[in-house]
Amino acid sequence: MKSRVVFWLAAALLTLAMFQDKRWKGMEVLDSDPGGYYVYLPSAFIYGDLGRPDSLLKLRPLYRPTAEPAEIGLKPLPGKRYMSKYTLGKALADMPWFLGAHAWARSSDKYKADGFSRPYQQIIMIAGLFHGILGLWILRKLLRRYYEDGTVAWTLAGIGLGTNLFCYASYEANMAHAVLFLWQAALLYCSVRWYDTGRAPFAAGIGLFLGLAILTRPSEAMYGLLPLTWGLSLAAPALRQRAQWWWQRRGQILLAAALLLAVVSLQTLFWHAVSGHWIVYSYTGEKFDFLHPHLIDGLVSFRKGWWLYTPLALLSLGGLWWLRRDVPAAWLPALVMIPVAVYVTFSWRTWSYGGSFSARPLVSLYPVLALPLASLLAHARLRVALRTVIVAFILLNIWQSWQYAASVLHWDGMTADMYFRNFFRRKL
Structure with missing residues (x-):
């Protein structure tokens, strides 16, 4: 038909178009709004604290040491805690993909299972x-x-x-x-x-x-x-x-x-x-x-x-x-x-x-x-x-x-x- x-x-x-662009280099995938949508997942499944979605800010220098600080819409809360300003619907949709990337990273000697290495960025685009x-x-x-x-x-x-x-x-x-x-x-x-x-x-x-x-x-x-x-x-x-x-x-x-x-x-x-x-x-x-x-x-x-x-x-x-x-x-x-x-x-x-x-x-x-x-x-x-x-x-x-x-x-x-x-x- x-x-x-x-x-x-x-x-x-x-x-x-997506693979030609190769946006998963240099942590570009999880910059700005996409980072704010995404941080629910590593916070919950890797870092074990929903109130600490600032993991992206801490890992940013490892992947993009010369770039400006990320703007991912983090809202500070009492007790040195944070909250993404974005709601969690996209993170929910991406969760099975994230878990697959996490399994990939954990079984690999090349990538760190930190939620932000290449497997995670690539899978979010996919x-x-x-x-x-x-x-x-x-x-x-x-x-x-x-x-x-x-x-x-x-x-x-x-x-x-x-x-x-x-x-x-x-x-x-x-x-x-x-x-x-x-x-x-x-x-x-x-x-x-x-x-x-x-x-x-x-x-x-x-x-x-x-x-x-x-x-x-x-x-x-x-x-x-x-x-x-x-x-x-x-x-x-x-x-x-x-x-x-x-x-x-x-x-x-x-x-x-x-x-x-x-x-x-x-x-x-x-x-x-x-x-x-x-x-x-x-x-x-x-x-x-x-x-x-x-x-x-x-x-x-x-x-x-x-x-x-x-x-x-x-x-x-x-x-x-x-x-x-x-x-x-x-x-x-x-x-x-x-x-x-x-x-x-x-x-x-x-x-x-x-x-x-x-x-x-x-x-x-x-x-x-x-x-x-x-x-x-x-x-x-x-x-x-x-x-x-x-x-x-x-x-x-x-x-x-x-x-x-x-x-x-x-x-x-x-x-x-x-x-x-x-x-x-x-x-x-």
């Missing part, structure tokens, strides 16, 4: 790659329920190769966004299947994957709108019918809620264990400002504009009209989820999200955007022209992802002058 071929092509290109590829596989399964295989193939190519998911499942696979893409693809798939079948395992999946997404990044709670609005009509009879359907499956809803709370409670248990408080706001000095969102900057600025660096995201909105005909159940979720995600993302005061390519928090939205993109591909009259545009966007995205990895695109300081002056440069 065409979609299967495209899936494996995307997986191969992602793998090639884990992110795997999460991104698995997310694409689940997305393929979802799309094939509604679209013919050729349309699914082009949609997978667009999402997997034409958006900044490509960057965050390869060059930046140590970040949290590939696994968030996986959680959201799985959440959407389980939502669809639950309303189709009414079966308890899919309700459980909704609670599990939404809980994992929230545990990875708390703002992902907004994606709870997907199972709430899937297939919903705002007409009064339809609302009554939906309420009745939910009531008939109240046991399944309680199961989903229990799983969600059980997963999210892992963070509160950790906070209480290391700080004595059940709830801790660890992002000191950082917050949302919903009255002053940075929508123009976030969407079209040369600094980080989502639509500028990922134009395929804008193109996909052109399929919303046909989505209502192809997948009526997805119409309201898309209309609600897309503006909510954009608004919440760019209401964060640090709207550029530090070192990043395009708008990295919106990688989570791509399973939703894949539906209108598929509808656009299925109904476009100028099909050859549209596919040509998608190929151009894919080439642009792969090229600029390469430039970002090579530091030609600045991680947070791009301007229009820099953009055009360096457009064809491979390296600085």
Whole structure:
């Protein structure tokens, strides 16, 4: 099938990009945010103290003696203890990979089993790659329920190769966004299947994957709108019918809620264990400002504009009209989820999200955007022209992802002058 071929092509290109970059040299993999996501694992399994995630700072001189001190978001606590400001969802996703790397390092005479030598760094990159590829596989399964295989193939190519998911499942696979893409693809798939079948395992999946997404990044709670609005009509009879359907499956809803709370409670248990408080706001000095969102900057600025660096995201909105005909159940979720995600993302005061390519928090939205993109591909009259545009966007995205990895695109300081002056440069 065409979609299967495209899936494996995307997986191969992602793998090639990740291994070509070789980010596990010099402790680069566990710098900055990725280090903050990761330190839960060596703290728990090697150093035996969840309140001492500063092991990275102590080992940094061994691996990068000339580099500046790591900025991994450690929050000091009383009693010379520390806490990562990042929640533990990504560490949970990476745990089996970490344990495999630890076994590798312990059996090796070449690497130290300290949590930060090459096996650990390499496996974290491979884990992110795997999460991104698995997310694409689940997305393929979802799309094939509604679209013919050729349309699914082009949609997978667009999402997997034409958006900044490509960057965050390869060059930046140590970040949290590939696994968030996986959680959201799985959440959407389980939502669809639950309303189709009414079966308890899919309700459980909704609670599990939404809980994992929230545990990875708390703002992902907004994606709870997907199972709430899937297939919903705002007409009064339809609302009554939906309420009745939910009531008939109240046991399944309680199961989903229990799983969600059980997963999210892992963070509160950790906070209480290391700080004595059940709830801790660890992002000191950082917050949302919903009255002053940075929508123009976030969407079209040369600094980080989502639509500028990922134009395929804008193109996909052109399929919303046909989505209502192809997948009526997805119409309201898309209309609600897309503006909510954009608004919440760019209401964060640090709207550029530090070192990043395009708008990295919106990688989570791509399973939703894949539906209108598929509808656009299925109904476009100028099909050859549209596919040509998608190929151009894919080439642009792969090229600029390469430039970002090579530091030609600045991680947070791009301007229009820099953009055009360096457009064809491979390296600085």
